[in-house]
Amino acid sequence: MKKEDLAQNMLLFPEKPGYPWQVLEADGETWLIVRRKEKVSAHPLSEVSGVSLKKFAWTLVYENAEKCFYRGEIAFQVNYQEMESTPEKTEAQDPWMEEYLFNELLLTEKKEEGFLSLEENPLSLKEENRVVETAFSTLLLDGAELDGGQDSPPLVGNKTWEVVLPWRSWLRGKGTNKPPLLKKVHVAQIGLSTLLLEALIKLERKEEFDFAKEEDPLTVVAEETIFEITQDSVCEIMGLSTERGLGKCSYEARCECLLLQYLKKISLVYVSSYQGGERLSLASSVGEESIRMKNCAESLYPVGVTSGSEQVKWGLIGENKIFSQSKSFCKIQRELEEEKGEVIPESSKPVIKEALPFIKRNKPGEKWLKKRDNLPNCTFKTVMTIKI
Amino acid sequence: MGMLYHRQHLGRRRKTPEVVQIAGLPPQVLQRYEIEIKEGEKVKKCWRLKGVNSTYGLWEYQGDLKILDEVLEWRENLNKKGFTGFLPLSKTKGGKNYVQSGQRAYYLTAWPEGVPFNLQQDRSLGQVVEALSVLHSYHKNWAVKKTAEQTEKAEFVWLKAQQERLTKLLAFYRYLLEKRLANDYERLYVESFEDFYRRGQEAIQKVVLAGCDTEDSCGKDFLVGNFLPDNLLETEKGILFWETTYRQKGLSIQDLVLFLKMYLPLKKWDGKMAREMLVRYREKVDLNNQEKQMFLAQFSFPGRYCFYAEQYFKGAEEVNTLSSKLMNYLYEVSGYDYCLEKLESWLLGE
Numbered sequence A: 001m002k003k004e005d006l007a008q009n010m011l012l013f014p015e016k017p018g019y020p021w022q023v024l025e026a027d028g029e030t031w032l033i034v035r036r037k038e039k040v041s042a043h044p045l046s047e048v049s050g051v052s053l054k055k056f057a058w059t060l061v062y063e064n065a066e067k068c069f070y071r072g073e074i075a076f077q078v079n080y081q082e083m084e085s086t087p088e089k090t091e092a093q094d095p096w097m098e099e100y101l102f103n104e105l106l107l108t109e110k111k112e113e114g115f116l117s118l119e120e121n122p123l124s125l126k127e128e129n130r131v132v133e134t135a136f137s138t139l140l141l142d143g144a145e146l147d148g149g150q151d152s153p154p155l156v157g158n159k160t161w162e163v164v165l166p167w168r169s170w171l172r173g174k175g176t177n178k179p180p181l182l183k184k185v186h187v188a189q190i191g192l193s194t195l196l197l198e199a200l201i202k203l204e205r206k207e208e209f210d211f212a213k214e215e216d217p218l219t220v221v222a223e224e225t226i227f228e229i230t231q232d233s234v235c236e237i238m239g240l241s242t243e244r245g246l247g248k249c250s251y252e253a254r255c256e257c258l259l260l261q262y263l264k265k266i267s268l269v270y271v272s273s274y275q276g277g278e279r280l281s282l283a284s285s286v287g288e289e290s291i292r293m294k295n296c297a298e299s300l301y302p303v304g305v306t307s308g309s310e311q312v313k314w315g316l317i318g319e320n321k322i323f324s325q326s327k328s329f330c331k332i333q334r335e336l337e338e339e340k341g342e343v344i345p346e347s348s349k350p351v352i353k354e355a356l357p358f359i360k361r362n363k364p365g366e367k368w369l370k371k372r373d374n375l376p377n378c379t380f381k382t383v384m385t386i387k388i
Numbered sequence B: 001m002g003m004l005y006h007r008q009h010l011g012r013r014r015k016t017p018e019v020v021q022i023a024g025l026p027p028q029v030l031q032r033y034e035i036e037i038k039e040g041e042k043v044k045k046c047w048r049l050k051g052v053n054s055t056y057g058l059w060e061y062q063g064d065l066k067i068l069d070e071v072l073e074w075r076e077n078l079n080k081k082g083f084t085g086f087l088p089l090s091k092t093k094g095g096k097n098y099v100q101s102g103q104r105a106y107y108l109t110a111w112p113e114g115v116p117f118n119l120q121q122d123r124s125l126g127q128v129v130e131a132l133s134v135l136h137s138y139h140k141n142w143a144v145k146k147t148a149e150q151t152e153k154a155e156f157v158w159l160k161a162q163q164e165r166l167t168k169l170l171a172f173y174r175y176l177l178e179k180r181l182a183n184d185y186e187r188l189y190v191e192s193f194e195d196f197y198r199r200g201q202e203a204i205q206k207v208v209l210a211g212c213d214t215e216d217s218c219g220k221d222f223l224v225g226n227f228l229p230d231n232l233l234e235t236e237k238g239i240l241f242w243e244t245t246y247r248q249k250g251l252s253i254q255d256l257v258l259f260l261k262m263y264l265p266l267k268k269w270d271g272k273m274a275r276e277m278l279v280r281y282r283e284k285v286d287l288n289n290q291e292k293q294m295f296l297a298q299f300s301f302p303g304r305y306c307f308y309a310e311q312y313f314k315g316a317e318e319v320n321t322l323s324s325k326l327m328n329y330l331y332e333v334s335g336y337d338y339c340l341e342k343l344e345s346w347l348l349g350e
Helices: A095-108 A115-120 A366-374 B002-015 B027-031 B065-081 B122-140 B154-177 B184-210 B252-267 B271-282 B289-299 B303-314 B319-348
Strands: A002-014 A021-026 A029-039 A045-063 A067-082 A138-142 A158-172 A176-189 A194-206 A218-229 A234-252 A257-272 A280-293 A304-317 A321-333 B037-043 B046-051 B055-062 B099-101 B104-110 B220-222 B232-235 B238-241 B249-251
Touching (some): A021 A234, A029 A234, A029 A280, A045 A138, A045 A158, A045 A176, A045 A194, A067 A176, A067 A194, A095 B252, A194 A234, A218 A257, A218 A280, A234 A280, A234 A321, A257 A304, B065 B122, B065 B220, B122 B232, B122 B238, B122 B252, B154 B184, B154 B303, B184 B289, B252 B271, B252 B289, B271 B319
Antiparallel strands (some): A067 A158, A176 A194, B046 B055, B220 B249, B232 B238
């Protein structure tokens, strides 16, 4: 077993929140965010007073050694209150001035602020000034805090919003399945009378990897990474997942080792500090990973490569930096395992004995010349047009 | 003898008006008028000039002089007909309405006595409607002077501008849909956009359907366009509009709509009051069916919603302030709808 240490910095980019679901499928774990927003009333709301879990059920509808498929449903009851009367103006306002200015600018504004630039980026406001605390009420709860279907005592003026969110997802990985877990629930008022509910569910299926027991050539890379998240701020880290794909294996003659190259996507599952809108979020970064298997000096193309990651620990530095320690490993399978696979015996292997017959190519125009020979004698003249 | 001549000569020289230096005002401008000015000071957009017997206002204008020519001629005609809502113009020595100095022009008016407009008083609001009704009653019987450049009908210019604003709203909305909404303004905007876009489109459709297309179907001329408290003065003869070089032409009814949309929010969109204002207006101006439709269509256009959106996307005001303004506007909307509904059933149900 060879060990190599790496330290790096990476930028994470928040993904746009998806409706009605957003899924992160990684090796051994799947993170699922289910969301719904709905205009629940014709009147303005005053506050979100509570949320209770009414149902969290699932069925494992398919399973094999590599992956399984879940189908489930989660239901909540959100309690909220409507405003009894339209509130008085919250801030000094001059409606006469605003209506006047609109009318004034309607014909006098410069035309160069045209639609093309508008389509591309209509926002002159600086990005850092965009994020502002919300004035609306929000609730963020741990899955374990929810009361599991018990009806909360009815309050005077309380209204309810029943939310049923069906979900389904693949879970890749070997090992035993852990029961799906409701990790977080977030409810927020996002407008005068619109509510948002989002729930984070974790599915897990992992086998413990014992590095010491491995017989095949194994390279373990201990990584220390500092992630920096752009355009967001992290309140709580829920998970950090790694996906690898598009692997390529080559041999480096100079170092006499196998070189494995992957595209690696690291995704952070987190709770955003910014209140008001969607808070259960994913941020990711895609990069390349190269691992040199220095204990594989033979220049033989490997039969199989297994790679994976194990997060050791992580921590939040400030609001937008995450320190992570992880182990990435690569395992090489040199030969086929005959008893498991269908190895074709030497005698039955097809041998190509005959070369392909030589195909004679016609002379240019030969086909047409033959046709002309078959024509009866006539006085037609052939006109040829040559296009250049 | 020589001494006597000298005294007489000095006396004669004293009689010619002295040119007073007033900050920011080109000295040759005053020389073109038959007035003697003792002192002057800049008051907001004009100079207040104190003469021997009276006080004058000298106004600076920047822009197309052909339009100024036309506007001042319009004002002069209205004054001649007896309309007291505009300041009377003074002619230059050469009989012109203004003096040109470089890229700017200056015109002289009387300086009126009066009290500032009180926007909290219903009586003051009624006086403005009264003044507009008198003004528009003159427009009704007055063919619009067409300039050579005027190739497009005034109402279409406004329509196009309104449609452009709605298209901008749509572009903002689409832009936000691609992003994670970052503050209450964006969330309120996305929540309310479809409703307001529909309102805007319906208003434009109604304007088109109202079709003030025949020349005399609706009153058209220069608009007053400025009903800010600063521009209104309550005099003995009624309301006076200080500045009237708004330069835009349109349907006369637009002025009434603008005024009501500016001040009815202060009265919580009181439908009864809106109706009383319209009754007062119609004492002098008889609205035909097309004008009624036009009034309702223009009244329903969500101008302030568009204004807040532009302010936000330009970064012209703080996000929290705009969120709060938009929220208040959304709270107002039920009252606004109720008022519009009342006016509609009253005007069209007649």
